[in-house]
Amino acid sequence: MTIPAISIQALCKNYGPVQALKNINLKIAQGEFFGLLGPNGAGKSTLINTLAGLTRPTSGTLEVMSHNVISDYLAARAHLGVVPQEIVFDPFFSVREALVFQSGYYGLTTNDSWIDELLITLKLTEKANANMRALSGGMKRRVLIAQALVHKPPVVVLDEPTAGVDVELRKSLWRFVNALHNDGHTIVLTTHYLEEAEALCDRIAIIDHGELIALESKRELMRRGLGQKLKVSSNSPLPDVPANLQSKIVNLSSHQLELRLHREHDSVMNILDQLKAAGFQIDDLGVETDSLEDIFVQLTSEQAN
Numbered sequence: 001m002t003i004p005a006i007s008i009q010a011l012c013k014n015y016g017p018v019q020a021l022k023n024i025n026l027k028i029a030q031g032e033f034f035g036l037l038g039p040n041g042a043g044k045s046t047l048i049n050t051l052a053g054l055t056r057p058t059s060g061t062l063e064v065m066s067h068n069v070i071s072d073y074l075a076a077r078a079h080l081g082v083v084p085q086e087i088v089f090d091p092f093f094s095v096r097e098a099l100v101f102q103s104g105y106y107g108l109t110t111n112d113s114w115i116d117e118l119l120i121t122l123k124l125t126e127k128a129n130a131n132m133r134a135l136s137g138g139m140k141r142r143v144l145i146a147q148a149l150v151h152k153p154p155v156v157v158l159d160e161p162t163a164g165v166d167v168e169l170r171k172s173l174w175r176f177v178n179a180l181h182n183d184g185h186t187i188v189l190t191t192h193y194l195e196e197a198e199a200l201c202d203r204i205a206i207i208d209h210g211e212l213i214a215l216e217s218k219r220e221l222m223r224r225g226l227g228q229k230l231k232v233s234s235n236s237p238l239p240d241v242p243a244n245l246q247s248k249i250v251n252l253s254s255h256q257l258e259l260r261l262h263r264e265h266d267s268v269m270n271i272l273d274q275l276k277a278a279g280f281q282i283d284d285l286g287v288e289t290d291s292l293e294d295i296f297v298q299l300t301s302e303q304a305n
Helices: 044-051 073-078 095-105 112-121 137-149 167-182 194-200 218-222 243-248 268-277 292-304
Strands: 006-015 018-028 033-037 059-064 080-083 155-159 186-190 203-208 211-217 227-233 249-252 256-262 284-289
Touching: 006 044, 018 044, 018 203, 018 211, 033 044, 033 194, 044 059, 044 080, 044 155, 044 186, 059 073, 073 080, 080 137, 095 112, 095 137, 112 137, 137 155, 137 167, 155 167, 167 186, 167 194, 186 194, 194 292, 203 218, 203 292, 211 218, 211 292, 218 292, 227 268, 243 249, 243 256, 243 268, 256 268
Parallel strands: 033 186, 033 203, 080 155, 155 186
Antiparallel strands: 006 018, 006 059, 203 211, 227 256, 227 284, 249 256
16 A cells, blocks of 8 residues: 555644644645635644654654654655745855755765756746855746755645745746656645646645645646536626526626526526526626636635625
């Protein structure tokens, strides 16, 4: 039986009276592209910091490739690479020196060929001898990724890797991360750009107020959507919306109407027939299926209530 890349059992973390993590149970298989989502303050960073050994759990166990992050921390950290959300760097080193220094943490004294490969792949070659202080924010983020990968860890955690970067860099980072995943690396991603998680992740966990409120494949999670949005527009002013459809209105103007339809109870064709019977002259229409963002808002709103 293949061991999980990450195993978390009954994890709790308290800061005085505040319970940041509440009985988290989670296993991530080797080779997965896994999304860890949640609003600000949900507990995602606490979970990552605990996994990386930066924070001690109040109770519970965490393992990386079967190595306990506390009792077998050297092996656990050797199998894990974390790209932090915050941009942190040593202002006294060049890019290459920072990567050589990072290699030394893991006892790698002859790592030049892999460092060169990282510099080329992340398009840092021209900046290899530049001081870290002279780099743009996007370049510094690339260096953080290189530092996380310098010891070739099988498990890579990306904490908001594209926060504050431009579109071109975002696309190049995802090409690189996809290549890592295709090479067999386990990727754990946290992001507030939910379209990224929807496009990239195989399985998704949603955490809110320290609790795991969803843990499913992307396909299963998308099935939780309430349904669809129906948008109709007319070149003529719209008549009154039928009374039985009033509760479904999302947006309404003189020429446009947007309705939310329930996946199980509402038929698009039936709704259109009702609108036409009420005198709507429909010149354009569109139907949108609930996105991951819609479902995320739905689940976290339910948790807040």
